Amino acid sequence: MTRHLRMDEPQARLLDETGQGVLSTPLPRPEGPLKVTGRARYAAEVTMPDMAVGVLVRATIPAGRVTGMNTSEVMAMPGVLGVWHGGKMLRNPAQGTANAAPVQPGDKVAYYGQPIAVVVAETFEDARAAGQALKIAYAPSNAEPDPDTAATVETAEGLDQGDLEAAMDSAAYSIDAAYTTPGHSSAPMEPHAALAAWEGDNLVVHGSYQMLKYNVNELADSLGIPPENVRIHAPYVGGGFGSKLGIAPEAVAASIASKELGRPVRVAMARQDVFEMTMRRSETRQRVRLAAGVDGVLTGLGHEDRVSNLPGESFAEPTVQATHFLYGGENRRYVQEIARVNRTCAGSVRAPGEAVGMLALENAMDELAEAMHVDPVDLRLRNIPDTHPESGVPYSARSLAECLRDGAERFGWSERGLPGERREGEWLIGMGVASAARANFIMESEARVTLNPDGTALVETDMTDIGTGSYAILGQIAAEMLGLPMDKVKVDLGDSAMPPASGSGGSFGAASAGSSVYLAAQEIRAEIARKLDCADDDLTLRDGNAVADNRKTALTELIDAPMVGHGHLEPGKTAESHSQAGYGAHFSEVAVNEVTGEVRVRRMLSAFAVGRVLNQRTATSQGHGGMIWGIGTALTEELQHDPRDGRIVNRDLAEYHVPVNLDVPDLDVMLIEERDDESSPIQAKGIGELGLSGVGAAITNAIYNACGVRVRDYPATPDKIL
Numbered sequence: 001m002t003r004h005l006r007m008d009e010p011q012a013r014l015l016d017e018t019g020q021g022v023l024s025t026p027l028p029r030p031e032g033p034l035k036v037t038g039r040a041r042y043a044a045e046v047t048m049p050d051m052a053v054g055v056l057v058r059a060t061i062p063a064g065r066v067t068g069m070n071t072s073e074v075m076a077m078p079g080v081l082g083v084w085h086g087g088k089m090l091r092n093p094a095q096g097t098a099n100a101a102p103v104q105p106g107d108k109v110a111y112y113g114q115p116i117a118v119v120v121a122e123t124f125e126d127a128r129a130a131g132q133a134l135k136i137a138y139a140p141s142n143a144e145p146d147p148d149t150a151a152t153v154e155t156a157e158g159l160d161q162g163d164l165e166a167a168m169d170s171a172a173y174s175i176d177a178a179y180t181t182p183g184h185s186s187a188p189m190e191p192h193a194a195l196a197a198w199e200g201d202n203l204v205v206h207g208s209y210q211m212l213k214y215n216v217n218e219l220a221d222s223l224g225i226p227p228e229n230v231r232i233h234a235p236y237v238g239g240g241f242g243s244k245l246g247i248a249p250e251a252v253a254a255s256i257a258s259k260e261l262g263r264p265v266r267v268a269m270a271r272q273d274v275f276e277m278t279m280r281r282s283e284t285r286q287r288v289r290l291a292a293g294v295d296g297v298l299t300g301l302g303h304e305d306r307v308s309n310l311p312g313e314s315f316a317e318p319t320v321q322a323t324h325f326l327y328g329g330e331n332r333r334y335v336q337e338i339a340r341v342n343r344t345c346a347g348s349v350r351a352p353g354e355a356v357g358m359l360a361l362e363n364a365m366d367e368l369a370e371a372m373h374v375d376p377v378d379l380r381l382r383n384i385p386d387t388h389p390e391s392g393v394p395y396s397a398r399s400l401a402e403c404l405r406d407g408a409e410r411f412g413w414s415e416r417g418l419p420g421e422r423r424e425g426e427w428l429i430g431m432g433v434a435s436a437a438r439a440n441f442i443m444e445s446e447a448r449v450t451l452n453p454d455g456t457a458l459v460e461t462d463m464t465d466i467g468t469g470s471y472a473i474l475g476q477i478a479a480e481m482l483g484l485p486m487d488k489v490k491v492d493l494g495d496s497a498m499p500p501a502s503g504s505g506g507s508f509g510a511a512s513a514g515s516s517v518y519l520a521a522q523e524i525r526a527e528i529a530r531k532l533d534c535a536d537d538d539l540t541l542r543d544g545n546a547v548a549d550n551r552k553t554a555l556t557e558l559i560d561a562p563m564v565g566h567g568h569l570e571p572g573k574t575a576e577s578h579s580q581a582g583y584g585a586h587f588s589e590v591a592v593n594e595v596t597g598e599v600r601v602r603r604m605l606s607a608f609a610v611g612r613v614l615n616q617r618t619a620t621s622q623g624h625g626g627m628i629w630g631i632g633t634a635l636t637e638e639l640q641h642d643p644r645d646g647r648i649v650n651r652d653l654a655e656y657h658v659p660v661n662l663d664v665p666d667l668d669v670m671l672i673e674e675r676d677d678e679s680s681p682i683q684a685k686g687i688g689e690l691g692l693s694g695v696g697a698a699i700t701n702a703i704y705n706a707c708g709v710r711v712r713d714y715p716a717t718p719d720k721i722l
């Protein structure tokens with residue numbers, strides 16, 4: 001039996017009436033012990049008998065064509081089994097697979113660091129030595145490594161509503177400021193890896209990916225085989241942040257080499273490969289204009305930006321994504337420029353759009369508050385619109401005001417002074433605030449739930465857990481719906497042979513996959529109700545028992561054969577009828593050293609409203625992750641491109657500075673519960689990326705409050721503060 005639901009159909013919402021009491025509780029991850037004891041095998045740890053090992057070789061020019069390589073010399077080296085390159089190694093995934101890392105057809109080079117060849121040998125050491133010995137000859141062509149001077153710049157009109165120029169001219173207060181943000185790397189802890197093996201025409205890949213349903217199609221497209229012949233296993237994924245949304249070159253390379261050699265081949269990326277070959281977040285140049293009346297209410301809002309990508313790529317960082325709906329102002333204008341450059345492909349990196357667009361917008365709001373001598377929390381409260389300022393549609397649950405007010409209260413915001421006022425020796429202390437907002441998405445998702453005669457349940461879907469807590473929350477939803485203690489529920493994920501889920505991306509995973517598990521469990525509840533001859537509504541399932549008409553029956557006695565429920569969530573029209581987003585408020589306190597310009601984040605608090613909270617612990621942890629990214633975004637993270645050839649110079653974790661433990665103070669997360677009826681059947685919204693949206697601006701705004709220096713060029717390194 002399958003329960004289908006389109007989001008705009010009437011929904012029964014049971015989760016507040018079931019009484020098992022496991023949903024939302026801060027249960028630890030069921031797979032946690034496997035991870036911390038090394039028993040959870042990640043892609044690069046899977047081995048197979050007779051396995052060969054490949055390494056990827058990267059381009060050392062930014063633009064041109066490969067004209068040859070010393071293949072026969074390399075083939076003669078110890079243990080070397082094969083060299084594949086160009087069109088043969090990496091075919092272009094078909095159209096419509098925008099998530100897949102781009103592969104330039106044939107032997108064309110479009111960026112420095114592009115994968116050119118895979119060298120396969122008996123051992124990793126042999127493969128690496130051979131890869132280093134592979135000499136590639138090129139016919140270089142003119143490169144455009146710099147988005148500021150690129151010859152080709154495309155312009156996309158975002159919106160031109162009302163008359164922003166007039167609003168700026170007649171504003172009581174206005175801000176017109178430029179902000180820049182650097183490129184970012186997803187830098188997941190687990191580098192990308194794939195082990196490919198063929199049985200006849202069937203390919204099995206053990207890899208590290210976020211969205212298996214799509215990844216199967218992308219890999220099949222790349223290899224020119226039917227998707228039915230591809231199976232991907234990704235039970236554990238050590239962070240994705242966008243870089244594993246689509247297949248990457250290691251999967252294609254391993255699959256081709258494995259087919260040709262007739263034995264399993266593993267290709268794992270080195271850390272430098274991850275930086276150079278997986279998608280980067282584009283640098284941005286932004287201009288924000290704010291026009292406000294004497295009351296501080298916005299009358300106009302302009303947000304223009306320039307981002308970059310390779311020629312022909314359709315993705316452009318959606319910088320103004322939150323600008324569309326966060327604040328009011330009837331005169332609005334957005335324009336985006338996309339510079340075509342020879343740099344590593346730009347794509348989705350955690351919270352694409354908001355993560356950098358809100359650095360500018362929320363910094364500008366702080367500038368407006370400063371200009372008006374209004375409290376920045378108060379300014380934001382004054383500008384929460386009644387309906388969507390462009391489309392006029394209503395908002396679904398939106399507890400932005402509560403987040404700002406309750407967060408300010410708990411943080412001790414009233415202690416905030418004026419720039420230079422609070423000092424401890426050579427340290428100046430300041431506080432900053434920023435709103436958080438991240439558009440909410442929902443994706444088609446399927447799951448199968450089986451209730452066994454022994455009173456246990458099994459949840460199966462190809463959903464991934466990229467460190468986010470999918471194993472925990474999907475088990476909790478099933479346990480809650482079926483009235484089972486958590487230890488009676490097993491969750492199997494990350495195998496593309498199981499019912500296709502949304503995958504993990506865009507913060508849609510928990511609500512989408514969770515809703516499909518909810519629907520599957522509803523199907524089982526209906527079957528139990530039929531068996532007991534009671535109405536669905538009169539059935540209570542708790543602690544392994546079914547209660548109806550004052551009769552209690554143990555599920556183990558009631559069920560003699562496995563009951564299987566299939567849930568299928570399809571996104572409907574609510575995405576258009578309501579503006580849906582997760583909201584929050586970030587607060588930070590920093591100390592700025594007036595001698596060295598060093599900034600230490602002393603404490604942070606973020607309040608989030610994300611609909612139903614499915615697990616207090618994993619939700620809080622998602623908040624922490626976003627806030628830590630925010631510290632990096634504000635203070636340290638920056639891809640450095642060589643101006644001559646666009647290459648990423650700081651392509652490892654020693655030079656690309658993500659925050660480490662000493663950079664991260666106590667983080668306080670407040671979860672403000674909502675029921676968002678439009679967001680998903682389980683009334684939950686995305687949380688992962690919300691934590692990152694806006695947070696960096698709370699830190700730079702705190703720097704201003706500490707020392708009076710307004711940093712508009714991220715990150716706020718000491719040279720920009722002194």
Ligand code: MOS
Nearest residue numbers: 242349350505506
């Ligand atoms: Mo996300 S950038 O959709 O993993």
